Amino acid sequence: MIAESRWAEGQRKIQLALWEAAERLLASVPLEQIEVMAPTEEGHGDFTSNLAFRLAKALSKAPVKIAAELASGLPSLGLLERVEVAGAGFINFWLNSTWLSDTVSEAVRHPDSFGESASRQERVLIEFVSANPTGPLVVVNGRAAAWGDSLARVMSAAGYDVDREFYVNDAGMQVVKLGHALAIRLEELKGAPLPEPWPEGVYPGEYVRALAQDYAERHGTWKSLGLHAQHWPDLGRWAAERLRAQQEAELLRFGVTFDRWYSEKRLRQEGKPEAVVAKLDERNQLYQAEGARWFRSTAFGDQKDYVVVKSDGGFTYIVPDAAYHADKFARGYDLLIDLLGPDHHGHLSRMRAIMAGLGYSPEKLEMLIIQMVRLLRGGQPVKMSKRGGAFVTLAELMDEVEVDAARWFFVERSSDTPMDFDLDLAEMKTQDNPVYYVQYAGARIHSILAAYASQFADDQQAFDPSLLVAPLEQALIRDVAKLPVVVARAAQQRAPQAMCRYLTEMASHFHAFYRQHRILEEAPDLRRARIELIRGVLVAIQRATAMIGVSVPQRM
């Protein structure tokens, strides 16, 4: 539907031209070996190639000489302004500025789709958050939510067919313990004393009190319930569904929705864990020992074999998990991405092993760890302990920090390293806060466009891109033109944080441009050109912020 971006198209044309030039010098060079890439530094062109270094050995000639020969034989392709040999043998390419500024008009014409790539015909399932339905979402769940949702948006824009899924652990022992906790709180409502000592593993959190209140209001018969273990599973299921719904509402407030909430309970009811064990058995991957059934995970690079069916006949947790992932493949996804919590390091090699044991190709399952979040206030860590029932929830974080700021902070850092979340900084609506820096650029553009619309409502001036010659204008044109490539790259690297850097750089160029140049007071033709430019910049800002779930208000 969407054509290849002009930027990528230009890159491709240069690559082909270089290939032809190389073929004239050396009998045959595989096209894949010809790299045309973004230079690391300004002043090295729009694209650069290291081809001369690669050919140096085969041609036994100095890279500089090869580069000069390659460069001299290149056609302009209708897009190159100049080609230069630099350093020890790099070939740098500058794009024609008129060709470039046409992409700005392209952005202005397609404000809702600019930056997107054509479909890749690849179905991806991203599973994230998947918090147990035994309590409210906590801050690290927010990190996973922001990061996973942004990755989904970025990959979707890059042409992947993406679904988001939340796996609900509503079947295990945890749910029974939640039911136990609810029973205790119901007894408390009746005036009974709390158990001494508090039973092991039962949720002590305050939120269970609220649930008990709620339960009592909805169930007239609650007073006849005693503290009997046979009631815990039912109470637990009720509470788990309440908490799951609450999690869904909190995520919605955070701007994150899922295509599917996948129930472990249903997975078990449908017999999928049994099917996985049977399949492993068929494939000769199981053996009996010490009264349990073991999986030969060492055959797939794991450290030691582990139990899949316990001596009491129950499954270990890996079995339903494996069944869940097998089911994802069965549903037709080409690629699975899991964002796992910080306590799942040990899970990775096991999951890889068992999926390999089931015959799935390991590179089709990517597992990324979302590392823990430490909240800082006044430079000091805020105490959090789920066990003690005192923790900072995502809802509390949202009460304190705007969603835009929270999401920016979570996405800005790569996922696999622990982060400090500076509450004071995120709350600040000042220059120190990077979110507002970007939003302010958008607000300024909105404000200029509003003034333009009222002062020059009947402007008939045509857009003349050749007037945009100032360095900052050129920088902004390139920023806009690059969006599709930035998105494609962020998707490929699974690195939504690239969007934050892109936005910060573009905003910086815009603010500098704004201080240095006038728009409305200029002659009509230049005014019109700059209006087109900032419209394009606004589109790029809006598109890029949308991909990380951050808004761009018209006024701040």
Added chain:
RNA sequence: GCGCCCGUAGCUCAGUGGAUAGAGUGACGGACUUCGAAUCCGGAGGUCGUAGGUUCAAAUCCUACCGGGCGCACCA
């Protein structure tokens, strides 16, 4: 002990095998009669944890070591 992740400017962090390793922030010095100063412009700040190896080229890949974080149940 084993596994995963991380050591880059005072601090927080980017960095795709390429050129002189970058931002932000802090401290310091400047800029509003202007379409929004929530902004801009300066200079200063580095043995990329250490030591080897691969390569024309290493912060990036490999090995060892040092330092930090997390995880290592027939719990989930």
